[in-house]
Amino acid sequence: GALVYQYPRRTICKSGTSMRMECQAVGFQATSVAWYRQSPQKTFELIALSTVNSAIKYEQNFTQEKFPISHPNLSFSSMTVLNAYLEDRGLYLCGASGAETLYFGSGTRLTVL
Amino acid sequence: GDQVEQSPSALSLHEGTGSALRCNFTTTMRAVQWFQQNSRGSLINLFYLASGTKENGRLKSTFNSKESYSTLHIRDAQLEDSGTYFCAAESNNRIFFGDGTQLVVKP
Numbered sequence: 013g014a015l016v017y018q019y020p021r022r023t024i025c026k027s028g029t030s031m032r033m034e035c036q037a038v039g040f041q042a043t044s045v046a047w048y049r050q051s052p053q054k055t056f057e058l059i060a061l062s063t064v065n066s067a068i069k070y071e072q073n074f075t076q077e078k079f080p081i082s083h084p085n086l087s088f089s090s091m092t093v094l095n096a097y098l099e100d101r102g103l104y105l106c107g108a109s110g111a112e113t114l115y116f117g118s119g120t121r122l123t124v125l
Numbered sequence: 126g127d128q129v130e131q132s133p134s135a136l137s138l139h140e141g142t143g144s145a146l147r148c149n150f151t152t153t154m155r156a157v158q159w160f161q162q163n164s165r166g167s168l169i170n171l172f173y174l175a176s177g178t179k180e181n182g183r184l185k186s187t188f189n190s191k192e193s194y195s196t197l198h199i200r201d202a203q204l205e206d207s208g209t210y211f212c213a214a215e216s217n218n219r220i221f222f223g224d225g226t227q228l229v230v231k232p
Contacts, residue, residue, distance in 0.1 A: 015170070044218050054162075054209060056222045063218065103166060107158075107213065107220050114158050114215050119168045 015039065016108050018117025025096050026125050032092040033120040035106035040115075042108035045089040047081060050103040050119075059104075062089060086110075096124045128152050129214055131223025138230050143183075143200035146226045148212035150193040156215045157188045157195040162225075163208040171197070171210075202230045 017036040025031045035045060044063045048056040060070040062083035070076060083089040089108070093100050101124050106117045130149045138144055148157065159171040172179050174188035174195065183202075188195040195212055207230045212223040 021167070046220055048222075054225055056211075056213075058220075061219070103168075105168065109215055109218070109220070114156050114173055114213070114220070116158065116160055116168060116170055116213070119166070121166055 016042075016106065016115040016117045018106050018120055020120055021118060022121045022123070024123045024125060027097055028095055030092055030094045031096060031122060032090055033104055033106075033122075034088070034090040035108060035117045037087045037108045037110070037115070040108075040110040040113045041086040042089070042110055043086060044109045045081075045083050046107045046109075047079070047089075047091045048105040048107065050105065052102070056105060059091070093122065096122065098124050100124055128216070128221040129212060129223045131212055131226060133226055134224065135227045136229070138199075138202045138206075138228065140203060140230060140232055141201055143198065143202060145199075146197040146210055146212075146228075148195045148214065148223045150195075150214055150216075150221075152216055153193065154188075154190060154214035154216045154221075157186075158213045158215075159186055159195070159197045159210065160213070161206075161208050161210050163205075199228075202228075204230050204232065206230050 046061045047059040059074045062068045081091045103119045156175045161169045172186040178187045185198040209225045
């Protein structure tokens with residue numbers, strides 16, 4: 013069946029360092045991958061949407077300089093949180109969609125010390 | 126979110142009972158995904174529907190694109206069903222989230 017593996021599930025990094033999270037689509041072609049962050053109010057904020065063969069589109073308040081994303085093929089995407097600080101803590105989620113599928117990863121919980 | 130209205134925002138069930146969660150959409154959605162965020166914060170994919178109804182154990186979900194809604198039915202609720210349930214719907218390559226339903230199952 014189709015699914016999305018997201019890893020790591022949990023990660024801790026020191027303030028000012030960077031961490032990378034990855035999503036692997038299995039069983040379908042992920043033509044689009046969206047990255048989200050769960051707000052303290054539990055809602056999901058879109059960080060950016062990446063569509064293969066198109067430019068990555070970042071939402072307001074999120075930049076490529078802070079959250080660089082790679083989407084090199086139809087099965088893989090990664091996002092890095094650069095220079096993480098306390099306000100970057102939380103759950104990050106990837107959602108991958110293809111022709112007839114939409115799956116979310118399990119999330120990466122980032123703790124910043 | 127604006128495009129997705131999820132209800133109820135909170136729900137309390139006794140073990141063994143059931144209820145339904147609902148997402149109404151203000152625009153035509155291509156597909157909907159339901160997932161659960163458990164008490165540890167982990168996300169579990171439940172259903173993906175482009176149309177119709179799917180059932181898995183004590184859970185059943187329906188998506189009616191024409192009438193712009195989706196439901197998630199839980200029957201015979203168990204303690205481990207507690208958590209926050211989200212619907213996420215896709216339209217024009219964008220995903221819109223409901224605000225979640227916080228479910229508490231009590232003994």
